[in-house]
Amino acid sequence: xxxxxxxxxxxxxxxxxxxxxxxxxxxxxxxxxxxxxxxxxxxxxxxxxxxxxxxxxxxxxxxxxxxxxxxxxxxxxxxxxxxxxxxxxxxxxxxxxxxxxxxxxxxxxxxxxxxxx
Numbered sequence: 001x002x003x004x005x006x007x008x009x010x011x012x013x014x015x016x017x018x019x020x021x022x023x024x025x026x027x028x029x030x031x032x033x034x035x036x037x038x039x040x041x042x043x044x045x046x047x048x049x050x051x052x053x054x055x056x057x058x059x060x061x062x063x064x065x066x067x068x069x070x071x072x073x074x075x076x077x078x079x080x081x082x083x084x085x086x087x088x089x090x091x092x093x094x095x096x097x098x099x100x101x102x103x104x105x106x107x108x109x110x111x112x113x114x115x116x117x
Contacts, residue, residue, distance in 0.1 A: 002027045002073050004066060006081035006090060007056060008043060009034045014082060015043035022046040029069045029076075031062060049073070059089065066093055077101065 008018050008030040018028045019042060030050040032039075039050070049072070051065045070076050078101045081090050093099070 001025070001077045002029060002069075002075065004029045004031060004069060004076050004079040004093075006030075006062075006079070006086055007032050007083055008047070008050075009039050010083060012040070015040050015046060017082065018043060018046035022048075027073055029073060031065050031069075032056070056086065056089075059092070062089070062093065063096065066097060070097065 003021055003026050005018055005021075005028060008014055008028075009032050018030070021028050022045075027048045028046055030043075030047045031053060032050065033053055033056045035052055036044070036050050044050075049069065051069060053061050053065055056062060066076065066079070076097055076099055079090060079093055079097070079099050081087070094101075
C-alpha cells in the first residue's frame with residue numbers, strides 16, 4: 001500500500017502516525033515544506049521517500065510531486081495530511097489521482113453549496 005502523507009512533520013508528534021503505518025508494512029511517502037535534514041530522525045526512518053516542496057500551497061507543484069511518487073512507487077492508495085488547512089487540497093488531489101479513500105473534491109463543492117443556502 002502506498003500512502004502519501006502531506007506535511008508529515010506538522011505537528012511534531014505526527015511522526016507517530018507515519019511510524020505505525022511503516023511498521024505495518026505501508027509504503028509511507030511524504031511531501032513537505034521542511035527540508036529533509038530538518039526532520040526528526042523517527043520521521044526520517046518511517047518514510048520510504050520524502051519530496052521537499054518549499055510551498056505546499058502551489059497546487060501545480062504538489063500535483064507534480066504526487067505524480068512523481070506514483071510513477072516511482074505505483075498507484076497511490078491513500079493520501080492524507082491530517083491538517084485542516086490542506087483538507088480541500090487533499091480532496092482535489094484524491095480526485096485528480098483517482099484515489100478512492102478519503103473525501104473527494106466533488107463532496108467539498110457539494111458541501112460548499114449546501115452550507116451557503
